[in-house]
Amino acid sequence: DAGITQSPRHKVTETGTPVTLRCHQTENHRYMYWYRQDPGHGLRLIHYSYGVKDTDKGEVSDGYSVSRSKTEDFLLTLESATSSQTSVYFCAISGTGGYSSTDTQYFGPGTRLTVL
Amino acid sequence: DQQVKQNSPSLSVQEGRISILNCDYTNSMFDYFLWYKKYPAEGPTFLISISSIKDKNEDGRFTVFLNKSAKHLSLHIVPSQPGDSAVYFCAATGGATNKLIFGTGTLLAVQP
Numbered sequence: 001d002a003g004i005t006q007s008p009r010h011k012v013t014e015t016g017t018p019v020t021l022r023c024h025q026t027e028n029h030r031y032m033y034w035y036r037q038d039p040g041h042g043l044r045l046i047h048y049s050y051g052v053k054d055t056d057k058g059e060v061s062d063g064y065s066v067s068r069s070k071t072e073d074f075l076l077t078l079e080s081a082t083s084s085q086t087s088v089y090f091c092a093i094s095g096t097g098g099y100s101s102t103d104t105q106y107f108g109p110g111t112r113l114t115v116l
Numbered sequence: 117d118q119q120v121k122q123n124s125p126s127l128s129v130q131e132g133r134i135s136i137l138n139c140d141y142t143n144s145m146f147d148y149f150l151w152y153k154k155y156p157a158e159g160p161t162f163l164i165s166i167s168s169i170k171d172k173n174e175d176g177r178f179t180v181f182l183n184k185s186a187k188h189l190s191l192h193i194v195p196s197q198p199g200d201s202a203v204y205f206c207a208a209t210g211g212a213t214n215k216l217i218f219g220t221g222t223l224l225a226v227q228p
Contacts, residue, residue, distance in 0.1 A: 004159075042122075042205060042218040043160070058215065090159050097214055099148045099165065105216060107152075107159030 003027050004108035006091050012114045019078040021111050023091030025071075032074040033092040033105065034058075034066060036085075043090065049074055050097060081115045088112050119143045120208050122219035130227050135193040137204050137222050142187065145211025151180060151191050152205045154221070160205060164191070168210070196226045 003026030013019050023032060033048040035058075045058030047066040055066050063085060065077045078085055091108040121140045129135045139149075147168040152160035166173040166180045166189065173180050179192045193200055206219040 040220055042120075042220040043207075043216075044218070045215055048215070092159075099150070099209055099214075104150060104162045104165065106162070109159050110157070 004091060004093055004106060006089075006108040006111050008111060009109065010112045012116065013081050014116050015082055016080050019081050019113065019115075021076045021089055021091075021113070023074045023076070023108060025074075025093045027093060027095075027106075028071060029093040029095050030071075031094045031097045031105075032068065033094075034064070034074065034076045035090045035092065035107075036060065036087040037090060037110075038087050046076065046089075078113075081113075083115050086113060086115045117142075118220075119146075120206055120217050120219040122204075122206055122222050124222050125220070126223040126225070128225045128227060129196050131198055132195045135191075135196045135200065135224055135226065137191040137193075137206075137224065139189045139191075139206030139219055140187060141189075141208050143208070143211060143217075144187070146208040146217075147210035148208070149180070149182060149189050150207045150209075150216070151178075152207060152218075154203045154205065163204075193224075196224075198226050198228050200224060201226045 005024045007022045034046040035043045044060045049055045049068040067075045089111045092105040094105045150165040151163045153163045154160040164175050164178050182189045203221045205221045207216045
């Protein structure tokens with residue numbers, strides 16, 4: 001299994017509070033991704049990073065920001081959490097950003113976030 | 117606009133029989149397709165993939181078929197085992213994006 005951890009694994013917070021989720025990898029992979037999983041929507045990309053300090057938006061980036069100051073850490077921040085951001089958040093990593101049977105995205109265990 | 121569609125939210129099959137999970141896509145620029153498997157409280161894990169230059173890829177009990185003209189792919193699991201019970205996500209990439217576009221998932225239940 002790829003060495004990816006996410007913290008916290010569960011969090012309950014209130015509307016309007018800031019929240020930061022952390023993804024940590026030990027694989028030295030260049031690419032890191034944040035997804036959210038919701039019923040009826042599958043997995044949707046929030047933001048991704050293609051190197052230290054290099055990030056870009058995904059399809060559902062509104063209300064989220066990211067930072068990557070080290071290769072191994074990718075942070076997702078909800079500046080002011082809303083109930084619509086209640087979801088399960090997954091981090092993923094990949095080596096080249098390309099795709100083959102041996103190079104694809106590997107996912108972390110997820111963080112379940114509830115915004116009351 | 118859902119570019120990758122899994123129209124069956126759930127599927128139930130008997131142990132030992134074949135499971136067929138379907139996926140349709142709308143973007144003709146997609147050229148690489150993947151299937152991920154997800155157990156509850158875990159992250160998705162890569163299962164099998166196929167490039168658009170092929171129409172079939174096999175890995176043990178798992179085979180993925182691609183019909184480019186119909187923009188359709190399917191995952192066959194033979195024989196199905198109770199441990200295969202999970203949510204299966206289809207994903208696609210290609211064209212102007214190197215990002216993965218996921219379907220909504222199909223929950224497979226394999227009955228002993």
